[in-house]
Amino acid sequence: MERQAVTDWPAAESREEDSLVSAARDGDRVAFGRLYDRYARMVHGILLARVPPREVDDLVQEVFLLALRRLHGLRDVSCFGAWLGTITRNRANDYFRKAIPNEKVTEPVDENHAESRAANSAAEQEAAMVLSVVRGLPDAYREPLILRLVEGMTGPEIAARTGLTHGSVRVNLYRGMQLLREKLAGTARGASWA
Amino acid sequence: MKDDYLWDGSGEPDPEVQKLETVLGRYRHNPPAPAFDQVAEIRNVKQRRNFLNWDWEYQLGAVAAVCVLAVTVFFVMRQRSTRNLGPSWDVARLEGAPRVGWHSLGEKSGPGKLSVGQTLVTDSASRASITLDETGRVEVDPGSRLRLVTNGPGRKRLSLERGTIHAVIWAPPGQFVVDTPSAIAVDLGCVYTLHVDDSGAGLLRTTMGWVGFKLNGHESFITAGAICQTRPKIGPGTPYFESASESFRNALSRFDFEPHTPAERNALLGILLVDARKDDALTLWHLLSRVSDADRPGVYDRLASLAPPPAGVTRDGILCLDRQMLDNWWSSFGYGEIWLWRTYESDWSQPSRNTK
Numbered sequence: 112m113e114r115q116a117v118t119d120w121p122a123a124e125s126r127e128e129d130s131l132v133s134a135a136r137d138g139d140r141v142a143f144g145r146l147y148d149r150y151a152r153m154v155h156g157i158l159l160a161r162v163p164p165r166e167v168d169d170l171v172q173e174v175f176l177l178a179l180r181r182l183h184g185l186r187d188v189s190c191f192g193a194w195l196g197t198i199t200r201n202r203a204n205d206y207f208r209k210a211i212p213n214e215k216v217t218e219p220v221d222e223n224h225a226e227s228r229a230a231n232s233a234a235e236q237e238a239a240m241v242l243s244v245v246r247g248l249p250d251a252y253r254e255p256l257i258l259r260l261v262e263g264m265t266g267p268e269i270a271a272r273t274g275l276t277h278g279s280v281r282v283n284l285y286r287g288m289q290l291l292r293e294k295l296a297g298t299a300r301g302a303s304w305a
Numbered sequence: 306m307k308d309d310y311l312w313d314g315s316g317e318p319d320p321e322v323q324k325l326e327t328v329l330g331r332y333r334h335n336p337p338a339p340a341f342d343q344v345a346e347i348r349n350v351k352q353r354r355n356f357l358n359w360d361w362e363y364q365l366g367a368v369a370a371v372c373v374l375a376v377t378v379f380f381v382m383r384q385r386s387t388r389n390l391g392p393s394w395d396v397a398r399l400e401g402a403p404r405v406g407w408h409s410l411g412e413k414s415g416p417g418k419l420s421v422g423q424t425l426v427t428d429s430a431s432r433a434s435i436t437l438d439e440t441g442r443v444e445v446d447p448g449s450r451l452r453l454v455t456n457g458p459g460r461k462r463l464s465l466e467r468g469t470i471h472a473v474i475w476a477p478p479g480q481f482v483v484d485t486p487s488a489i490a491v492d493l494g495c496v497y498t499l500h501v502d503d504s505g506a507g508l509l510r511t512t513m514g515w516v517g518f519k520l521n522g523h524e525s526f527i528t529a530g531a532i533c534q535t536r537p538k539i540g541p542g543t544p545y546f547e548s549a550s551e552s553f554r555n556a557l558s559r560f561d562f563e564p565h566t567p568a569e570r571n572a573l574l575g576i577l578l579v580d581a582r583k584d585d586a587l588t589l590w591h592l593l594s595r596v597s598d599a600d601r602p603g604v605y606d607r608l609a610s611l612a613p614p615p616a617g618v619t620r621d622g623i624l625c626l627d628r629q630m631l632d633n634w635w636s637s638f639g640y641g642e643i644w645l646w647r648t649y650e651s652d653w654s655q656p657s658r659n660t661k
Contacts, residue, residue, distance in 0.1 A: 155334035278641035
């Protein structure tokens with residue numbers, strides 16, 4: 112789990128990314144592939160915060176194909192990350208609308224439990240339990256926490272990719288982590304988690 | 306610091322965070338990228354072959370139609386850009402029959418559009434949402450009246466005359482503004498709920514990021530988890546966290562909006578300073594520029610005990626309301642970069658007509 116410390120997001124990175132988005136919008140699919148490489152973890156993380164894990168990989172592909180079709184409509188290339196994040200959240204909402212017609216779009220608790228039951232090994236069960244607890248946190252906290260803890264993105268990277276300010280991401284990460292600690296302590300008191 | 310490890314992986318590793326990374330790492334994304342270039346090639350070849358196979362009459366007709374369309378679009382776009390209208394917001398009915406102008410959106414009617422100058426009205430049984438791909442999504446609760454004031458590139462301005470909206474904004478900070486009868490709310494990258502009652506009084510609750518509230522020289526920054534009330538002719542009050550004690554919140558409301566004698570004011574300030582917790586630094590920072598010169602040292606001392614000022618911020622400077630020092634102190638709280646506000650707030654200072 113080696114990670115290089117990143118405290119600032121380089122301006123050159125942003126400029127290069129704007130160029131990639133412009134090129135992709137003009138039909139350059141290689142550029143779009145490079146955007147996929149940069150944003151796949153963000154999309155995966157946002158989906159994982161909302162839909163059952165086994166569905167996430169397919170939905171990641173769907174989101175990028177959807178973005179490819181709609182990219183010509185993006186006016187401000189610097190908004191690509193936030194725009195892609197919105198498409199992803201909408202796709203996650205659509206998943207539940209299609210799966211559970213006429214019901215409010217909420218986190219499928221039973222699904223989580225089923226995922227947990229399906230997990231065979233102790234490690235899998237522990238991972239499923241922790242993920243279930245993270246997914247039970249308020250919206251504002253679970254997304255940055257999953258991007259940080261599951262996808263391995265740093266805070267500055269999350270801010271740069273999602274279009275949020277450093278301050279917002281930092282506050283939500285810390286408060287989310289605090290809440291997660293409390294929930295884990297309560298959920299698995301006496302179990303393997305300590 | 307362990308907090309640095311959570312933020313960017315630097316500093317002393319936090320064992321609990323490391324364990325979570327290891328446990329949850331099994332869910333990390335790793336499949337290879339799809340072959341997007343092949344997807345595009347198939348589509349392009351198909352399109353090209355189809356067009357070349359057309360009869361020349363159809364080809365000529367298609368070219369002529371494209372030319373007519375291009376000329377039409379050119380004139381329409383030129384007219385729109387001179388009026389600075391920008392793209393319309395998509396209106397979707399969520400419940401009941403919301404109205405855009407005279408047009409009612411029923412169960413069988415499709416989505417509508419909200420253009421500059423138009424008003425979206427929901428009655429007691431209606432809800433609607435408005436969305437603009439490049440800006441964000443706003444859900445409008447029953448009993449609301451919302452008007453689109455400006456819609457130029459990078460400048461979206463709504464006016465909430467009454468009711469409640471829930472805004473999720475992904476446009477860059479400072480580009481989305483909502484006028485209310487008693488304050489202007491400038492989005493600084495966030496998710497928030499804004500309510501305006503029939504008297505024009507407002508309440509803003511931020512869920513994520515932060516919002517700037519401004520009117521008549523009063524400015525308030527409402528961070529995630531915080532609330533701020535506004536009153537006509539007074540403007541935004543002092544923001545506070547919902548978790549603050551009841552006595553703290555009551556004293557603050559009376560301090561901001563009710564007339565009181567100097568003795569009553571001192572008593573209210575006393576409650577605020579005694580009841581303040583570390584989180585209430587948000588409130589005390591705002592009070593620094595709202596109390597009298599005589600009261601400011603007390604507020605400074607209490608705030609400094611809860612959130613010590615960073616290097617370069619001095620007591621004398623704060624007591625003189627040195628803008629740079631106040632901003633630096635705010636930035637040390639970690640709620641958001643204040644330069645965003647300083648950059649954008651002047652662009653939106655002019656209220657629209659319904660702001661009293």
